[in-house]
Amino acid sequence: MIIRSRSKNDIVSSEITSESAYVNRRQFLKDTGLIGLTAGGFLAACREEAAAASAQEQDLKAELTSYEDATSYNNFYEFGTDKEDPKANAQQFKTKPWSVKVDGLVNKPATYQLEDFIKPHKLEERIYRHRCVEAWSMVIPWMGFPMAHFIKQVEPQGSAKYIEFTTLLDPKQMRGQRMPYLDWPYVEGLRLDEAMHPLTIFAVGLYGKTLPNQNGAPLRHIVPWKYGFKGCKSIVRIRFTEKEPRTAWNVATPHEYGFYANVNPTVDHPRWSQATERRVGEFRRRKTLMFNGYADQVASLYSGMDLRKLY
Amino acid sequence: MAVGARSAADEARAKESENQRGAPPTVESTAPPRPRPNRKAASIIKEPRYVHAAIIVLSCLPFILGGLALASDAFRGTSYLTAEPVKEIEHYTGKWTLRFLALTLAITPAIAITRWGWLIKYRRTFGLFAFGYACTHFLLYLTLDLQLLFSQIWEDISDRIYITIGFTALMLLVPLALTSTKASIKRLGGKRWNALHRLIYVTCVLGIIHFWMSVKRDVTSPILFSLLFATLLGWRLVHAARSRRA
Numbered sequence: 001m002i003i004r005s006r007s008k009n010d011i012v013s014s015e016i017t018s019e020s021a022y023v024n025r026r027q028f029l030k031d032t033g034l035i036g037l038t039a040g041g042f043l044a045a046c047r048e049e050a051a052a053a054s055a056q057e058q059d060l061k062a063e064l065t066s067y068e069d070a071t072s073y074n075n076f077y078e079f080g081t082d083k084e085d086p087k088a089n090a091q092q093f094k095t096k097p098w099s100v101k102v103d104g105l106v107n108k109p110a111t112y113q114l115e116d117f118i119k120p121h122k123l124e125e126r127i128y129r130h131r132c133v134e135a136w137s138m139v140i141p142w143m144g145f146p147m148a149h150f151i152k153q154v155e156p157q158g159s160a161k162y163i164e165f166t167t168l169l170d171p172k173q174m175r176g177q178r179m180p181y182l183d184w185p186y187v188e189g190l191r192l193d194e195a196m197h198p199l200t201i202f203a204v205g206l207y208g209k210t211l212p213n214q215n216g217a218p219l220r221h222i223v224p225w226k227y228g229f230k231g232c233k234s235i236v237r238i239r240f241t242e243k244e245p246r247t248a249w250n251v252a253t254p255h256e257y258g259f260y261a262n263v264n265p266t267v268d269h270p271r272w273s274q275a276t277e278r279r280v281g282e283f284r285r286r287k288t289l290m291f292n293g294y295a296d297q298v299a300s301l302y303s304g305m306d307l308r309k310l311y
Numbered sequence: 312m313a314v315g316a317r318s319a320a321d322e323a324r325a326k327e328s329e330n331q332r333g334a335p336p337t338v339e340s341t342a343p344p345r346p347r348p349n350r351k352a353a354s355i356i357k358e359p360r361y362v363h364a365a366i367i368v369l370s371c372l373p374f375i376l377g378g379l380a381l382a383s384d385a386f387r388g389t390s391y392l393t394a395e396p397v398k399e400i401e402h403y404t405g406k407w408t409l410r411f412l413a414l415t416l417a418i419t420p421a422i423a424i425t426r427w428g429w430l431i432k433y434r435r436t437f438g439l440f441a442f443g444y445a446c447t448h449f450l451l452y453l454t455l456d457l458q459l460l461f462s463q464i465w466e467d468i469s470d471r472i473y474i475t476i477g478f479t480a481l482m483l484l485v486p487l488a489l490t491s492t493k494a495s496i497k498r499l500g501g502k503r504w505n506a507l508h509r510l511i512y513v514t515c516v517l518g519i520i521h522f523w524m525s526v527k528r529d530v531t532s533p534i535l536f537s538l539l540f541a542t543l544l545g546w547r548l549v550h551a552a553r554s555r556r557a
Contacts, residue, residue: 073394081529083393134527136395181528252528271471271524273463280394283385285458 056293060127065138067207069280074214075132076233077181078167078174085176086214093173095218095234104240105160108153114218118204120153121145125208126201128224131263131292137277142222143205148196156192156240164189164245165221165232182248188232189245189259190223191301199224199297202235225291225298227261258311262302263292267311358429366433370440373407374447397455404448409522409536411441412515416543423550435491438511442488445481473524480517483510515540 076086079093098114123143131137151163169185171177177184194200203222204211211217216233223230229249239245249257256270265275265288276285291298302310380391381400392399418434421427457464467474487508489495496504519540523533 069390069394072390077528081527083395136398179529179531271473273466273471275463276460278395278397283397283455285460 057127060139063139065280070138070140071212076214078176080176089175090213093213098218101237102154105157106240107155121149129292130228133227133229135272135277137279141207142203144201144203146198147200147202151196159242160240161192162189162241162245163192163195164239164241165235166237167232168234168236182252186248187245188230188247193301225263225294227263230261260310264307267308377403401451404444408441408444408448409518411437411444413539415441420546442484445484449481473521476517477521480514483514
């Protein structure tokens with residue numbers, strides 16, 4: 001297949017902006033007086049971009065979780081069940097070389113080297129709310145590309161209804177897999193229309209940097225209106241299927257974790273309320289938003305479904 | 312039933328040892344052979360000075376360290392208690408509650424094994440610390456976690472079975488803490504007091520269930536705590552059965 005290689009002039013944003021400057025860019029604008037001066041040409045140039053990024057995303061920029069918190073407070077049971085375990089235990093994890101197998105009901109099944117998997121796509125930044133099913137949340141600037149681009153490229157067959165993701169199985173490197181926390185390897189899945197939704201992305205970085213191991217390097221997917229566990233980390237296999245995938249948490253405790261796992265403040269987890277959440281780094285609890293604040297974009301995917309039953 | 316009888320017996324033995332405290336430890340040979348429970352009476356040693364004070368200070372340490380860590384995380388931006396200090400301090404105080412409950416239950420077997428009757432007063436000390444840590448655990452949950460959102464608190468306590476269980480376990484400790492004084496023992500009489508204080512077994516079992524239900528998939532530490540409590544409670548059953556036979 002023909003793969004468009006990234007032109008040499010394409011620069012990863014992390015090369016341009018240091019992380020601290022990035023985080024402080026508002027301060028930077030203030031300091032340099034740019035905010036006052038930008039009225040004319042600068043604004044016009046930005047208009048197109050600004051329109052693309054939703055107003056919502058602009059607001060979220062002010063709420064970014066610190067890089068430190070986002071990379072040290074993780075649920076990634078493959079590396080241990082405590083929140084600090086992934087950072088402690090994933091440092092030696094080898095993500096090179098990495099290959100991703102695409103199979104199932106597609107016209108172009110293939111096994112890609114990670115570089116080839118990413119190459120055809122233009123990386124963009126997406127600032128998303130991230131809501132864990134445990135009722136904590138973050139705001140994270142991911143680097144990635146829409147999953148729809150990938151799906152179109154491999155041409156799913158008409159019978160494909162679902163897409164299934166599988167994490168690497170390697171108990172030698174992933175010590176959590178030596179314990180029966182879940183039925184390893186971790187499997188997640190989406191309905192094909194959910195996967196094709198423009199908000200759904202494959203992520204390969206955050207804060208303009210390569211994805212740290214503890215965050216699911218080298219490849220994970222993000223569905224911002226679903227609870228965090230729906231995002232599969234360290235993906236090695238993508239399969240198109242006709243049947244609903246048997247997802248890891250759903251297999252483990254079906255009465256607590258459904259296949260859909262849409263963020264929904266009106267449907268509680270059996271053991272705790274989902275009505276509110278705590279944003280990491282904040283003290284006050286926030287009200288949890290329907291579909292994590294993305295209801296306008298995604299509610300139509302579920303019209304006619306009983307979200308109490310299909311939690 | 313027999314379990315209660317044991318505690319009463321412990322009390323009696325404790326008193327006895329208290330009486331012997333002043334006397335120099337008699338060396339076997341001259342003394343006439345005593346009935347079985349006191350055969351090792353010679354091994355009774357006096358309570359070393361300052362031990363009780365030291366134990367109290369040590370028992371306060373987790374509270375102080377936890378408080379300092381929480382304050383530092385809140386006001387100095389450190390992350391001793393991970394990025395989610397509220398959750399972490401809840402788990403931390405919960406586990407310390409279980410540890411002090413276990414210490415409380417360990418006193419009776421410890422006396423039976425060592426014959427150090429003076430240990431009995433540590434049962435109250437540890438029991439009160441367990442109550443203190445349990446209250447801290449609950450108050451942190453009310454104030455920091457649910458932030459006194461009473462609608463959610465009530466919903467949690469009534470609808471969420473593991474919160475209901477934890478809450479019940481704490482409530483059962485209240486009468487025990489209130490009657491922990493010597494005066495209460497006198498007022499109630501040893502038998503009734505012992506019967507009442509058997510409630511701690513219920514609290515321990517409920518506490519363990521609460522812990523099991525609060526974890527997601529990694530049950531390592533619930534298993535370890537369960538084994539510990541099973542040993543402490545099992546010892547009582549075995550001991551009771553044995554003394555019934557004797």
